Amino acid sequence: MIDRMKPGERLAAVLMGQKPDRVPVIPFILGFAAKIVGVPIGDLYTDPKKSFRAQLLCAEMYGYDSSPMYGYASFGAWEFGGKVGFPYEPGQSAPYVIEEPVKSEEDVDKLEVPDPKTAGSIPIMMEIARQCYAIGLPAVFQCGEVLTTAANIAGPERLLVWMKRKPELVHKLNKKIEEFFVACAEYFVSTFGADKCMAFGGGPVESNKLISPNQFGEFVYPYMLRVHRKVLEMGVQIILEHPCADQNKNLPWYRKLREECGWKGKYIWVFGPETPLENQISLFGDHDVIMGNVDPPSFQFKSFEEILLLCKDNIERGMKNPSGYILGVGCEMPPNAIPINVYAMIKASREYGSYI
Amino acid sequence: MGKKEILEGLRDATVEGDVDKVVSFAKKAIAEGIDAYEAIMEGCAAGMNIVSEKYEKGEMFVPEILCSAEAMYAAIGVLKPYLKAERVETPKKIVLGVVRGDIHDIGKNLVKIMMEAAGFQVIDLGRDVPNEQFVEAVMREQADICGMSALMTTSMIAMPEIISELKKKAPKTITMVGGGPLSEELARAYGADGYAKDAAAAVRVAKELLIKRGGA
Numbered sequence: 001m002i003d004r005m006k007p008g009e010r011l012a013a014v015l016m017g018q019k020p021d022r023v024p025v026i027p028f029i030l031g032f033a034a035k036i037v038g039v040p041i042g043d044l045y046t047d048p049k050k051s052f053r054a055q056l057l058c059a060e061m062y063g064y065d066s067s068p069m070y071g072y073a074s075f076g077a078w079e080f081g082g083k084v085g086f087p088y089e090p091g092q093s094a095p096y097v098i099e100e101p102v103k104s105e106e107d108v109d110k111l112e113v114p115d116p117k118t119a120g121s122i123p124i125m126m127e128i129a130r131q132c133y134a135i136g137l138p139a140v141f142q143c144g145e146v147l148t149t150a151a152n153i154a155g156p157e158r159l160l161v162w163m164k165r166k167p168e169l170v171h172k173l174n175k176k177i178e179e180f181f182v183a184c185a186e187y188f189v190s191t192f193g194a195d196k197c198m199a200f201g202g203g204p205v206e207s208n209k210l211i212s213p214n215q216f217g218e219f220v221y222p223y224m225l226r227v228h229r230k231v232l233e234m235g236v237q238i239i240l241e242h243p244c245a246d247q248n249k250n251l252p253w254y255r256k257l258r259e260e261c262g263w264k265g266k267y268i269w270v271f272g273p274e275t276p277l278e279n280q281i282s283l284f285g286d287h288d289v290i291m292g293n294v295d296p297p298s299f300q301f302k303s304f305e306e307i308l309l310l311c312k313d314n315i316e317r318g319m320k321n322p323s324g325y326i327l328g329v330g331c332e333m334p335p336n337a338i339p340i341n342v343y344a345m346i347k348a349s350r351e352y353g354s355y356i
Numbered sequence: 357m358g359k360k361e362i363l364e365g366l367r368d369a370t371v372e373g374d375v376d377k378v379v380s381f382a383k384k385a386i387a388e389g390i391d392a393y394e395a396i397m398e399g400c401a402a403g404m405n406i407v408s409e410k411y412e413k414g415e416m417f418v419p420e421i422l423c424s425a426e427a428m429y430a431a432i433g434v435l436k437p438y439l440k441a442e443r444v445e446t447p448k449k450i451v452l453g454v455v456r457g458d459i460h461d462i463g464k465n466l467v468k469i470m471m472e473a474a475g476f477q478v479i480d481l482g483r484d485v486p487n488e489q490f491v492e493a494v495m496r497e498q499a500d501i502c503g504m505s506a507l508m509t510t511s512m513i514a515m516p517e518i519i520s521e522l523k524k525k526a527p528k529t530i531t532m533v534g535g536g537p538l539s540e541e542l543a544r545a546y547g548a549d550g551y552a553k554d555a556a557a558a559v560r561v562a563k564e565l566l567i568k569r570g571g572a
């Protein structure tokens with residue numbers, strides 16, 4: 001089929017509950033864009049101008065529907081006073097923690113909630129958001145997840161042991177992170193206006209590979225609920241929520257979150273490939289958009305034809321969501337994905353995702 | 357307190373992750389003249405086996421495993437000086453590491469815990485390990501198994517290169533891969549001998565592969 005809508009129009013239609021010409025495609029591309037434009041992946045995370053340009057041009061070249069944004073899974077360490085490294089060495093693909101700001105129980109008390117205007121990567125996130133805003137794209141800011149951020153601040157093993165032995169320390173740390181995320185949201189909303197912003201949350205430490213659903217209920221849910229409520233109260237309408245990896249046992253909590261937030265706004269759910277689309281549709285389909293979750297590693301080693309079939313299957317199942325569907329991947333597109341496999345997503349949308 | 361109660365106490369305290377209790381049972385084991393090796397294997401390691409089973413069934417999660425591991429290592433700290441040399445079998449060696457470009461080592465650390473609890477000698481190369489270090493360590497240690505872990509979809513591409521080198525330089529060494537983005541299908545595509553979806557499965561797969569190789 002020939003595209004009858006532009007990327008921005010297509011996505012806007014889905015978010016407004018209307019039918020676009022075809023299924024929008026958001027391949028969750030960050031580091032991959034560096035390869036396309038010929039800059040080091042590290043530049044995507046350190047240079048807002050290069051990052052914005054690379055992401056924009058990559059989207060334009062392929063014709064997919066996402067706009068530039070900034071964020072990474074190791075978020076929090078730098079912002080709270082630690083050190084991160086950037087992916088400039090062979091094989092590296094995303095920022096990583098070099099030094100955690102919390103190394104002892106005493107450090108939790110000493111930890112100060114940073115000013116979002118100057119904290120770590122926030123100025124870079126803000127600059128990319130400014131460039132997006134200037135051309136009518138959403139200004140995206142990070143608002144979660146709290147426990148993944150806590151793990152980046154205190155180190156995952158230390159934090160997970162504290163959850164059993166010193167739970168009060170984890171709550172103390174989480175409270176500070178909650179405060180920081182709310183301050184970040186206020187900063188972006190006051191800069192651009194709530195209707196121009198989109199919040200993004202996600203992280204792997206919440207996954208059931210690591211923690212139980214009960215631990216999610218104790219150490220994640222209350223903080224997440226308060227942050228989301230505040231973000232929605234500020235007037236932000238769109239939250240892109242990425243429960244990373246296997247979070248099937250946490251699904252009731254995510255449903256509860258939406259119920260307790262009164263189903264305000266519109267969520268775009270990006271679960272890992274472990275969570276069947278049908279389960280997502282039954283929980284959120286009456287209100288929210290579901291983004292497809294094609295298996296990301298497959299893009300590195302499967303053939304174009306195989307990826308096309310994976311996308312076709314995802315589209316056929318995802319289009320059953322009454323509140324909208326976007327073809328996507330279950331986590332970040334691997335920077336070493338075979339370039340033609342990214343095009344398979346666009347081709348699949350055109351061939352199998354038509355609403356006309 | 358009899359031998360049975362002490363070994364059960366070591367086992368249960370390991371499962372509970374209770375460091376004080378496990379150390380107390382370890383001291384009792386020594387006081388009662390229980391063989392230290394038996395106390396480790398029938399007490400602590402038996403406890404870690406239960407932990408492993410519970411993790412596989414989704415009844416225990418990583419915070420609990422880490423606490424159990426703390427308890428196990430505390431008990432071993434008490435018992436180790438009393439190990440009799442002739443009772444210590446030559447353990448199977450596994451070289452373990454997170455591949456180059458990846459610093460996420462919690463999965464690898466869990467595998468290390470489970471492997472040690474199962475009696476393997478683990479040579480832990482740490483995280484962000486260059487390909488050649490895996491190969492060098494396997495050859496130097498004459499390791500039975502080389503285990504490679506990756507969380508990132510980008511870093512796991514180092515695995516087939518390491519496996520390929522090992523097939524040339526240490527063809528008898530069993531290669532195993534694991535980590536978030538890996539799968540049975542991908543492990544096969546990479547030429548690995550084995551894939552484990554988690555730390556508990558890693559021990560089982562390692563033992564199966566050793567039997568298959570004829571060296572268990």
